[in-house]
Amino acid sequence: MRVRILVSYKDSVLDPQGQTVKNALHTLGYNFIEDVRQGKVFELDLEELSPEEVEKIIPEISDKVLANPIIEKFSWQVIDKS
Amino acid sequence: MKFGVVVFPGSNCDYDTFYVLRDVLEQEAFFLWHKDHDLKRIDCVILPGGFSYGDYLRSGAIAKFSPLMKEVIEFASKGGLILGICNGFQILTELGLLPGAMLRNKNLKFLCQFVTLRVENDKTPFTHKGKRGNVLRIPIAHYEGNYFAPPEIIQELETNNQVVFRYSDAQGRVNEEANVNGSLRNIAGITNKQGNVMGMMPHPERASEALLGSQDGRLIFQSIMESI
Numbered sequence: 207m208r209v210r211i212l213v214s215y216k217d218s219v220l221d222p223q224g225q226t227v228k229n230a231l232h233t234l235g236y237n238f239i240e241d242v243r244q245g246k247v248f249e250l251d252l253e254e255l256s257p258e259e260v261e262k263i264i265p266e267i268s269d270k271v272l273a274n275p276i277i278e279k280f281s282w283q284v285i286d287k288s
Numbered sequence: 289m290k291f292g293v294v295v296f297p298g299s300n301c302d303y304d305t306f307y308v309l310r311d312v313l314e315q316e317a318f319f320l321w322h323k324d325h326d327l328k329r330i331d332c333v334i335l336p337g338g339f340s341y342g343d344y345l346r347s348g349a350i351a352k353f354s355p356l357m358k359e360v361i362e363f364a365s366k367g368g369l370i371l372g373i374c375n376g377f378q379i380l381t382e383l384g385l386l387p388g389a390m391l392r393n394k395n396l397k398f399l400c401q402f403v404t405l406r407v408e409n410d411k412t413p414f415t416h417k418g419k420r421g422n423v424l425r426i427p428i429a430h431y432e433g434n435y436f437a438p439p440e441i442i443q444e445l446e447t448n449n450q451v452v453f454r455y456s457d458a459q460g461r462v463n464e465e466a467n468v469n470g471s472l473r474n475i476a477g478i479t480n481k482q483g484n485v486m487g488m489m490p491h492p493e494r495a496s497e498a499l500l501g502s503q504d505g506r507l508i509f510q511s512i513m514e515s516i
Contacts, residue, residue, distance in 0.1 A: 215391075219436060222396050222470075271353075274346055274382065276389040277436055 208286035214245030292330035301337035322354035335376025348378035377487030388437030394470025406456035413515035435471035453477035
């Protein structure tokens with residue numbers, strides 16, 4: 207099973223990297239882009255786990271290790287069930 | 289006085305710190321390997337600068353799981369003195385021993401330069417040899433030193449006088465221009481509520497000999513030496 211976890215800065219935190227990307231896109235003429243937020247993607251291959259276990263463990267790992275809850279938020283989805 | 293300098297894979301200011309403690313200030317100094325479980329009855333733990341675990345994931349994020357950190361947390365809870373410098377500060381925030389977190393510098397550049405800091409609190413074990421308002425000249429060397437905490441935490445830091453250093457100009461004026469990395473409220477160093485754990489982004493070990501351009505960093509080590 208493969209789970210994809212997306213970690214990015216909270217909306218209340220300024221993201222200078224995202225701002226720089228946005229400015230670059232504006233320079234190229236894509237002025238309709240209002241904001242860019244940059245984040246990190248983790249893909250975890252897991253042994254067979256029950257959906258309940260996955261529901262419990264992925265937020266646990268994300269909170270404890272992958273994201274710093276003071277500045278970052280996370281979301282996740284199962285991208286491959288096999 | 290016995291200092292312990294923690295060594296993680298990727299620490300690179302460990303020897304500089306050790307050298308200043310042992311050879312410049314003539315104190316007892318020991319290296320503490322991050323995998324050990326023994327603080328060797330030292331009086332002060334120093335988490336040195338560097339790039340622990342390559343700063344993969346986030347600065348300090350993996351170092352916080354090092355075995356020795358359990359002892360460090362216990363040491364802190366008993367009132368032991370802990371100083372985190374640069375990456376050491378980042379590790380202390382990841383460990384939860386200090387509030388807040390570090391973002392990338394506002395200009396997205398690695399900054400390696402002398403800065404000036406104003407002493408905000410001279411009642412801590414790390415600064416009591418100085419006076420509030422003193423300006424120290426100490427270098428920084430970091431990419432992620434842009435201090436951030438939610439507004440309620442910032443308020444708490446201010447109310448409890450936990451802000452120890454702010455980036456200032458040479459006259460001690462705290463302004464936007466002096467705020468090289470974009471830290472909230474120009475914060476360069478803080479303590480925990482109890483005052484026994486301090487983190488700072490500037491490197492006092494690189495400013496402890498006149499030959500290196502400044503001795504202002506000694507104030508911090510000498511304060512520690514006279515508080516035990």
